[in-house]
Amino acid sequence: MDKQYDIVAIGTLAYDMILRTVDESVFTRDTTVLDEVGISVGGGAMLSAIAAQRLGRKTAVVGKLCTDAFSDYCIGVLEKAGVDTSYVTRSESDTMSLTFALVRQSGDRHFLGRMGSNNRSLTPADFDLSVVTRAKIVSYGSFLVLPGLDQEMLRIFRHARQAGALTVADCANDSYSQGPETVLRCLPEIDYFVPSQVEAEYLTGEHEPAMMAQRLLERGCRNLIIKLGEAGCYVTDGVTARIIPAFSVPHVSDTTGAGDNFVGGFMAGLLEGLDLFEAARYASATAAVSITGPGGEGALQNKSQVLEILKQSK
Numbered sequence: 001m002d003k004q005y006d007i008v009a010i011g012t013l014a015y016d017m018i019l020r021t022v023d024e025s026v027f028t029r030d031t032t033v034l035d036e037v038g039i040s041v042g043g044g045a046m047l048s049a050i051a052a053q054r055l056g057r058k059t060a061v062v063g064k065l066c067t068d069a070f071s072d073y074c075i076g077v078l079e080k081a082g083v084d085t086s087y088v089t090r091s092e093s094d095t096m097s098l099t100f101a102l103v104r105q106s107g108d109r110h111f112l113g114r115m116g117s118n119n120r121s122l123t124p125a126d127f128d129l130s131v132v133t134r135a136k137i138v139s140y141g142s143f144l145v146l147p148g149l150d151q152e153m154l155r156i157f158r159h160a161r162q163a164g165a166l167t168v169a170d171c172a173n174d175s176y177s178q179g180p181e182t183v184l185r186c187l188p189e190i191d192y193f194v195p196s197q198v199e200a201e202y203l204t205g206e207h208e209p210a211m212m213a214q215r216l217l218e219r220g221c222r223n224l225i226i227k228l229g230e231a232g233c234y235v236t237d238g239v240t241a242r243i244i245p246a247f248s249v250p251h252v253s254d255t256t257g258a259g260d261n262f263v264g265g266f267m268a269g270l271l272e273g274l275d276l277f278e279a280a281r282y283a284s285a286t287a288a289v290s291i292t293g294p295g296g297e298g299a300l301q302n303k304s305q306v307l308e309i310l311k312q313s314k
């Protein structure tokens with residue numbers, strides 16, 4: 001069946017500002033001159049959509065922005081990358097999710113953030129649900145920070161799969177105390193579940209990836225990739241399980257958004273025809289490129305960067 005989009009990425013859209021170098025002494029002075037100010041878009045849907053589009057996939061993003069200058073910036077980046085923004089609602093009454101990352105000399109970061117209501121208030125009423133029938137892959141980033149959508153996702157994933165789409169979901173911290181069941185009950189309708197280690201621990205109460213996998217597979221998880229930061233990722237289809245090591249890069253600038261770029265790369269890999277394990281390797285290479293620059297967006301510009309990293313024998 002011909003689909004209009006390769007990927008429809010539903011979920012969080014945010015704006016990040018990276019302020020470097022900052023330390024505890026800032027309040028002892030009137031003014032601090034920064035070495036670097038970086039602006040980046042953020043949010044699971046935003047970053048994974050941009051990554052996939054830069055890897056050559058026709059992608060649309062579904063989410064909510066506001067009418068402020070931060071949101072204008074986000075739309076500009078999405079459009080410049082070539083992501084279809086027709087399903088992005090612009091709300092006059094919501095506040096935009098913002099994060100200011102204060103980075104110390106050592107690279108440690110402190111985040112000053114405003115959750116914003118743009119993501120919190122996103123519901124199925126904000127978009128035409130039929131968009132999920134027009135994509136080869138429908139992704140959701142991120143479970144547990146979108147309380148207006150989280151409880152609807154079982155129905156939305158089911159709708160997408162009935163129309164022949166593959167479904168992919170990432171997770172985040174349970175900011176609204178919705179509980180693990182919000183995610184666990186959807187696992188049978190998620191073809192590829194891609195949480196981080198901390199999130200998988202929260203969902204299962206287990207501490208070892210193999211045990212987390214066992215618990216998630218028991219609940220109907222089909223294919224699982226647990227992101228383990230610089231330790232790589234744990235991948236299983238329920239039959240075979242493998243750890244795929246992270247790729248090395250000459251200089252790690254900022255790991256913000258590595259997980260979201262990983263998901264974008266993973267989906268692009270699947271669409272290249274790669275199997276679960278090969279797509280996870282492709283995802284790791286995409287994430288490795290993304291951490292070579294500040295913020296979650298910007299370092300990854302094209303597929304050749306990923307192909308170059310893939311030459312490493314990992």
Ligand SMILES: Nc1ncnc2c1ncn2[C@@H]1O[C@H](COP(=O)(O)OP(=O)(O)OP(=O)(O)O)[C@@H](O)[C@H]1O
Pocket residue numbers: 195196197226227228229230231232233245246247248249252255256257258259260261262283284285287288291
């Ligand atoms: N220091 C690193 N060096 C190389 N690769 C890394 C490094 N940190 C992360 N990665 C790659 O990025 C992937 C995702 O990172 P991580 O596990 O931190 O995701 P995450 O917790 O979802 O991150 P975020 O939510 O901040 O985007 C890892 O599985 C790994 O492949």
Ligand SMILES: [Mg+2]
Pocket residue numbers: 170171172196259260
């Ligand atoms: Mg993440």
